[in-house]
Amino acid sequence: MVRPESLPQAVERLKRGxxxxxxxxxxREPYGVIMQAARDVTASSVNLWATEFRGVICVAIGEKTANRLSLPPMPGRTSGADSPEFLVSVEARRGVSTGISAPDRMATLHILADESATETDIVxxxxIFPVLVRNSGVLGRASEAEGAHDLVRIATGADAAAYCHILNVEGLLAGSSELVSISTSHDIPIVYLSDLVHYRMENELFVHVVSEGVVPTDHGPFRVLLYKNxxxxxxxxxxxxxxMDDNTPVLARIHSQCLTGDVFHSWRCDCGDQLSGALTAxxxxxxxxxxxxxxxxxGIGLPNKVRAYALQDRGKDTVDxxxxxxxxxxxxxxxxxAQIFRDLGIKKLRLMTNNAQKIAEMFDFGLDVVERIALPTPPRNENLGYLRTKKDRLGHLLDLKHD
Structure with missing residues (x-):
């Protein structure tokens, strides 16, 4: 699954500094960054990145480093799972002049990479623009900061990865062919983010069973396993x-918790009906x-979900x-x-879902969805607008015939 010219060569180069x-x-349009362990960046590297690759120089750091340096979020930054978590910009407190020169920026990167540094060593x-990377790395947010950080962690064990977006001479993000040309001319190995995601999925298991038992239900007894992430x-x-066996596709449902629908049988959504339909099937x-x-x-949590209900009552749809x-x-x-399926030894799925994105993600994580089984639920006046939004704006595969 991993391209032979991709990940191993890049990891080896990073190991050597x-x-x-x-x-x-x-x-839709691939782009790239030049990256290196922050501790190995030289003044010459900074100068090359600034003059030839032209992007802003950032450093991806883990939660441990961000906490040790007491770095708060950048004011006014964009929030959301797809947005980088920029922290306040920083400079080394000592050993720099204006902070903008190549040696000065190198010094700041080295401070950020120094595990003995504290908040008193920076201003x-x-x-230099730090970006916070969560422990999940590319498995939580598959983008350049997480990719650079994961690669440096795999190669060196370090917690700080410097990176710079690569722009072309027009000042636009360089495309795939331009990135390949840059890689060739500078003898720099290329690694693809998708390969890194697959590598981590295939080589790391971060869920495990903490308890198990049997639960009798209206649909008969089920074995219940509690997996901790x-x-x-x-x-x-x-x-x-x-x-279950390895060769037979498993009938499965990935169901996201919905207290209001699953427990209280709310008519605002179709979650409880889908769960009941899956159990019946x-x-x-x-x-x-x-x-x-x-x-x-x-994914926004119960308090925010109820706040979203109030906004919907004032005319917003579920997306807005x-x-x-x-x-x-x-x-x-x-x-x-995906990790739980892997631990259970399940490789092929007959997935009960109306969500095309869920199918795509299972494929991305190496699972074979051999069949999608629809979970139709009868629309109600109370949830018809919600279901239309899921179909029209979130791409769910729904047939909304309603009297």
């Missing part, structure tokens, strides 16, 4: 009926799996309500589900 070109290839604002601490219940089939992901309100609260239209991640 060199640079790599990371191509972000999960977008703000400055000419080590990246965020969340515990996800998994209901299993029957036996598994009972009738005789086997199957339901992964119940703890990501209430499409999320956006007004500062979240993405869909703030969820299905990485944990």
């Amino acid at each position: 060199g640079t790599a070109v990371l191509i972000v290839d999960n977008t 703000s604002p400055g000419h 080590e990246l965020d601490g969340l515990v996800h219940p998994v209901l299993i009926k029957g036996e 598994i009972r009738e089939h005789g086997s199957g799996v339901i992964i119940y992901l703890r990501q209430e309100g499409r 309500a999320n956006l007004e609260l500062g979240f993405d239209a869909d703030h969820r991640s299905f990485v944990a589900a």
